[in-house]
Amino acid sequence: MTRFQGRADFRHDEPASLGILVTNLGTPDEPTPPALRRYLKEFLSDPRVVEIPRPLWWLILNGIVLRTRPAKSAEAYARVWTGRGSPLLSNCEDMVEALEKKLKSRFSGRVELVLGMRYGKPSIESALESLQARGVRRLLVLPLYPQYASSTTGSTFEKITGILSRWRWMPEFRMVTSYHDDAGYVQALANSIREHWYQRGRGERLMFSFHGIPKFTFLAGDPYHCHCHKTARLVAHRLGLKEGEWFVTFQSRFGKAEWLKPYTDETLEAWGGEGVGDIDVVCPGFPADCLETLDEIAFENAELFQEAGGGKLRYVPALNASEDHIHMLQELVARHAAGWPEVSRQSREQAVQAAEDSQARALQMGAER
Numbered sequence: 001m002t003r004f005q006g007r008a009d010f011r012h013d014e015p016a017s018l019g020i021l022v023t024n025l026g027t028p029d030e031p032t033p034p035a036l037r038r039y040l041k042e043f044l045s046d047p048r049v050v051e052i053p054r055p056l057w058w059l060i061l062n063g064i065v066l067r068t069r070p071a072k073s074a075e076a077y078a079r080v081w082t083g084r085g086s087p088l089l090s091n092c093e094d095m096v097e098a099l100e101k102k103l104k105s106r107f108s109g110r111v112e113l114v115l116g117m118r119y120g121k122p123s124i125e126s127a128l129e130s131l132q133a134r135g136v137r138r139l140l141v142l143p144l145y146p147q148y149a150s151s152t153t154g155s156t157f158e159k160i161t162g163i164l165s166r167w168r169w170m171p172e173f174r175m176v177t178s179y180h181d182d183a184g185y186v187q188a189l190a191n192s193i194r195e196h197w198y199q200r201g202r203g204e205r206l207m208f209s210f211h212g213i214p215k216f217t218f219l220a221g222d223p224y225h226c227h228c229h230k231t232a233r234l235v236a237h238r239l240g241l242k243e244g245e246w247f248v249t250f251q252s253r254f255g256k257a258e259w260l261k262p263y264t265d266e267t268l269e270a271w272g273g274e275g276v277g278d279i280d281v282v283c284p285g286f287p288a289d290c291l292e293t294l295d296e297i298a299f300e301n302a303e304l305f306q307e308a309g310g311g312k313l314r315y316v317p318a319l320n321a322s323e324d325h326i327h328m329l330q331e332l333v334a335r336h337a338a339g340w341p342e343v344s345r346q347s348r349e350q351a352v353q354a355a356e357d358s359q360a361r362a363l364q365m366g367a368e369r
């Protein structure tokens with residue numbers, strides 16, 4: 001047994017393939033208190049998620065949080081659980097499957113995709129092991145976090161580099177650290193909002209609700225707040241919205257400290273009090289629908305808004321495995337993998353087709369402006 005992990009059976013003539021590790025936060029195995037306890041313990045023990053001195057946090061986490069929160073969270077998860085399990089996991093699986101199909105055809109099959117979750121299963125360790133076993137020599141990591149935060153993207157980087165530092169043969173390594181202002185992402189969000197208006201009618205206001213982070217982490221240099229505002233501004237401009245028609249808020253706060261403001265729930269209560277009628281809420285920070293969108297926004301906050309005197313809260317679904325989303329992710333991956341031989345080795349017909357597609361999209365986007 002040696003200290004560093006490698007494959008004793010590697011062959012010199014093995015073709016070097018490109019590995020793409022798609023990651024997200026992760027989710028519990030079951031909507032039960034014991035499963036929630038395991039998941040929350042792993043998640044909330046991460047020093048990038050809770051930045052309180054360790055001994056004090058250990059006492060709070062084990063003495064209070066893990067005794068009370070698992071049961072409450074399990075009830076919320078039970079409301080969104082489906083035959084395929086947690087929506088976050090099944091939506092990510094669908095996205096990876098669709099993206100894999102596109103990329104395999106674009107890169108003539110020389111690409112391997114896996115899904116790894118930062119907490120819970122399938123773990124990032126197992127995903128990287130599977131890429132190592134498939135002889136991946138070039139690794140691109142795509143965390144499904146459009147806006148960078150230390151607690152999400154930063155934590156994922158730390159986890160992956162910690163594992164890779166124990167590999168014997170290092171892969172070439174790249175990572176997408178944010179895509180909050182990517183033109184394809186902005187376009188896909190704008191299209192999904194237009195489609196939602198077309199299907200369900202247009203509300204009086206459009207709320208962009210993002211997951212929050214503690215305010216002190218923003219003041220200490222986390223770009224997350226700026227990334228969220230830029231995404232919302234670009235989408236609002238693409239939709240031609242005027243001031244007073246769109247708003248940015250932050251949801252899902254945790255603990256006693258102040259988080260980014262304005263808070264989604266407080267804003268909705270205030271709007272309800274003012275007698276605002278039907279509204280639309282979109283959550284661009286969540287590429288896949290999950291507990292925080294399906295339960296917190298579409299259920300809990302919808303109820304809160306109506307009880308406060310507001311109209312209907314209509315949630316715009318996440319991009320999930322939609323055609324536009326998979327297309328934009330495919331382009332993002334191709335750009336970040338540019339220059340790596342597998343990527344350049346697409347057939348002439350594919351290269352011509354890709355150029356024609358992108359020209360058609362540029363024309364379409366120009367026509368909409």
Ligand SMILES: C=CC1=C(C)c2cc3[nH]c(cc4nc(cc5[nH]c(cc1n2)c(C)c5CCC(=O)O)C(CCC(=O)O)=C4C)c(C)c3C=C
Binds near residue numbers: 027088149152285292
């Ligand atoms: C979209 C980006 C996210 C950021 C930024 C983020 C920061 C953050 N979250 C917590 C605490 C919790 N988050 C929980 C769920 C959850 N969070 C995100 C994304 C971000 N979190 C997602 C996608 C999910 C849903 C997971 C799912 O299974 O569907 C939870 C668990 C649920 C609960 O018990 O309420 C906690 C806890 C902190 C402390 C934090 C930043 C410091």
Ligand SMILES: [Fe+2]
Binds near residue numbers: 211252
């Ligand atoms: Fe979170």
Ligand SMILES: [Fe+2]
Binds near residue numbers: 229
């Ligand atoms: Fe900012």
